Amino acid sequence: MNWKFNEKNEKKFQDLLKRYPKKDSLTLPSLWMIQYQDGWICEDAMRYLGQRLDMSPMDIYSIASFYSMFHLEPIGKYNIQVCKTLSCKLRGSEDIKKHIENRLGIKAGESTEDMKFTITEVECLGSCGTAPCVCINENYIQNSTPKMIDDILDGLK
Amino acid sequence: MIQKIVSKNFDVLDSHLLHVAKQNGRYSSLEKLFSMSSEDVLDAVDQSGLRGKGGGGAPTAGKWKLIPSPCDKPTYLIINSDESEPGTFKDRQILEYDPHLLIEGIICSSYAIKSHHAYIYIRGEYVFWAKRLQKAIDEAYNAKIIGKSVMGHDYELEITLHRGAGAYICGEKSALVESLEGKRGHPRLKPQQKEPEWFFGNPAIVNNVETIASVPFIIKEGFAAYRAYGTQMSPGTMLFGMSGHVQNPGIYEAQFGESMSEFINKIGGGIKDGKKLKAIIPGGSSTHVLKADEIEDITLDYESLKAHGSSLGTGGMILMDETVFMPDVVKNLFEFYHHESCGQCTPCREGVGWSDKLMGKILDGKGTKKDLETLMDLSFILNGKTICVFAPSVAHIIDSYINKFKDEFYSLVK
Numbered sequence: 001m002n003w004k005f006n007e008k009n010e011k012k013f014q015d016l017l018k019r020y021p022k023k024d025s026l027t028l029p030s031l032w033m034i035q036y037q038d039g040w041i042c043e044d045a046m047r048y049l050g051q052r053l054d055m056s057p058m059d060i061y062s063i064a065s066f067y068s069m070f071h072l073e074p075i076g077k078y079n080i081q082v083c084k085t086l087s088c089k090l091r092g093s094e095d096i097k098k099h100i101e102n103r104l105g106i107k108a109g110e111s112t113e114d115m116k117f118t119i120t121e122v123e124c125l126g127s128c129g130t131a132p133c134v135c136i137n138e139n140y141i142q143n144s145t146p147k148m149i150d151d152i153l154d155g156l157k
Numbered sequence: 158m159i160q161k162i163v164s165k166n167f168d169v170l171d172s173h174l175l176h177v178a179k180q181n182g183r184y185s186s187l188e189k190l191f192s193m194s195s196e197d198v199l200d201a202v203d204q205s206g207l208r209g210k211g212g213g214g215a216p217t218a219g220k221w222k223l224i225p226s227p228c229d230k231p232t233y234l235i236i237n238s239d240e241s242e243p244g245t246f247k248d249r250q251i252l253e254y255d256p257h258l259l260i261e262g263i264i265c266s267s268y269a270i271k272s273h274h275a276y277i278y279i280r281g282e283y284v285f286w287a288k289r290l291q292k293a294i295d296e297a298y299n300a301k302i303i304g305k306s307v308m309g310h311d312y313e314l315e316i317t318l319h320r321g322a323g324a325y326i327c328g329e330k331s332a333l334v335e336s337l338e339g340k341r342g343h344p345r346l347k348p349q350q351k352e353p354e355w356f357f358g359n360p361a362i363v364n365n366v367e368t369i370a371s372v373p374f375i376i377k378e379g380f381a382a383y384r385a386y387g388t389q390m391s392p393g394t395m396l397f398g399m400s401g402h403v404q405n406p407g408i409y410e411a412q413f414g415e416s417m418s419e420f421i422n423k424i425g426g427g428i429k430d431g432k433k434l435k436a437i438i439p440g441g442s443s444t445h446v447l448k449a450d451e452i453e454d455i456t457l458d459y460e461s462l463k464a465h466g467s468s469l470g471t472g473g474m475i476l477m478d479e480t481v482f483m484p485d486v487v488k489n490l491f492e493f494y495h496h497e498s499c500g501q502c503t504p505c506r507e508g509v510g511w512s513d514k515l516m517g518k519i520l521d522g523k524g525t526k527k528d529l530e531t532l533m534d535l536s537f538i539l540n541g542k543t544i545c546v547f548a549p550s551v552a553h554i555i556d557s558y559i560n561k562f563k564d565e566f567y568s569l570v571k
């Protein structure tokens with residue numbers, strides 16, 4: 001097993017240990033650190049985390065796979081998450097999704113061949129008042145229109 | 158109609174920064190707080206009648222009193238900032254525009270329940286808001302507003318921000334605690350009698366962001382000032398939301414007891430593009446749908462919504478105009494619940510998926526009357542037989558939509 005936290009994450013891990021009654025609480029924060037470090041969560045990293053937290057790799061996998069934001073496979077550099085829940089749907093999320101699919105030539109749930117873009121349909125982003133909402137990686141695009149999406153995608157390297 | 162208590166600083170430029178927040182009254186309740194005993198603070202919140210704003214409307218002080226006293230274990234306050242109920246986007250306004258109000262509320266509330274460590278569980282998607290809140294927490298630590306000695310008083314308080322990772326069910330309070338303990342977010346079986354939550358075996362209270370943000374006003378101005386707003390049974394104010402086919406979607410604070418239709422028309426500007434209102438989901442997707450002709454007498458408070466067969470929920474109203482076809486709405490909601498079931502209980506795991514599939518079949522024009530009846534039977538299976546109220550919410554969707562818009566559903570089947 002070669003995987004380990006980089007220096008910054010190791011320090012963060014040590015700091016967090018002091019902030020919880022038991023180290024079990026560190027699963028989610030650690031999975032986040034792994035995902036930030038690699039872009040996704042590989043098996044090796046889950047084994048490593050199991051050792052750090054005295055849990056079996058299976059426990060870690062079971063937890064990681066429960067949460068939809070953890071990627072257990074590599075995904076595109078830009079994850080375009082289109083909200084499909086009711087308030088967004090009433091305000092045209094379907095058109096936004098189709099526009100992005102047409103532009104990139106892939107369907108929701110797929111990645112472009114160069115792994116630059118992934119389209120994901122997600123549930124309510126807590127942005128219903130500024131629907132339709134799209135989230136590219138970690139940035140919310142509110143009251144989104146096809147033109148806004150185009151402008152943003154044009155600017156992504 | 159607008160009544161600003163929690164949202165008072167939302168329009169103030171840079172109100173998320175400590176020095177601006179302080180100039181605008183933040184942390185000004187603390188002097189009075191520390192002149193009171195914990196018991197007095199709890200009593201003030203009790204007298205104010207403050208009710209939880211995360212959806213259930215449970216009396217806040219009643220919950221706090223569940224902490225055993227005296228208590229030989231550490232006690233925790235856990236702030237529910239999971240905000241994932243479709244139609245709900247109010248807590249993030251507090252995090253964005255007035256994070257110091259939340260921190261002030263955490264200090265007041267922790268002091269009342271004699272807790273020295275608070276956790277804020279924020280949904281994973283709220284990256285911008287988590288960063289903003291963490292910055293405010295850091296500022297508060299540096300200014301010695303929190304930490305070893307809160308504002309120089311003999312009282313220690315730590316605040317830790319904890320990020321979720323995309324699971325609606327983690328908003329349910331016991332699932333949230335499980336998740337905070339590092340596990341899958343599975344709701345726990347409810348005890349026979351009322352109990353606090355248990356965080357690694359220690360008593361813990363879970364409260365919504367807005368609930369806690371309402372506490373400083375009560376401490377500073379007194380419970381009577383809070384009770385001056387709202388109704389006898391639903392005192393105070395709430396951040397109401399409007400989304401969907403409304404002219405001015407957004408979050409607006411109002412006192413309880415305002416007329417729903419006036420609120421929609423005056424504040425919301427009515428239905429978008431001059432269309433007619435068809436239906437409204439009053440407080441997040443889990444609350445019973447109401448037809449336009451049902452809302453005339455409804456006032457925005459727990460009792461009125463309950464009397465009309467729905468509930469106030471999170472106050473996040475979703476409005477739908479005359480062009481909306483209700484079976485499409487139900488399919489959309491089923492997909493949400495299908496995706497979000499935690500999978501522990503068989504009726505929920507299988508029943509919600511089955512409902513979703515059946516609805517898909519019916520919408521494809523391949524359904525029969527029998528399928529609709531099966532759907533209604535599924536409602537029976539989903540209701541009251543599971544660990545948490547997630548499955549019953551789906552049952553309520555089946556019942557309320559099919560009953561109220563029967564023709565639309567029957568028009569699809571042979």
Ligand SMILES: Cc1cc2nc3c(=O)[nH]c(=O)nc-3n(C[C@H](O)[C@H](O)[C@H](O)COP(=O)(O)O)c2cc1C
Pocket residue numbers: 208209210211212213214215217237238239240241242325326327328329330331363364365366368369545546547
């Ligand atoms: C399925 C489900 C999802 C919930 N989601 C949330 C949520 O996102 N935020 C929230 O504050 N409460 C949510 N709740 C309510 C919580 O269980 C809990 O009652 C609330 O956080 C208590 O705080 P309050 O008394 O201050 O409202 C949810 C409940 C259920 C059953």
Ligand code: SF4
Pocket residue numbers: 326343344497498499500501502503505506543544545546547548549
């Ligand atoms: S009712 Fe559904 S969401 Fe709730 S505990 Fe059971 S399976 Fe999980």
Ligand code: FES
Pocket residue numbers: 083084085086087088089123124125126127128131133243244245
């Ligand atoms: S429905 Fe899309 S953000 Fe809530």
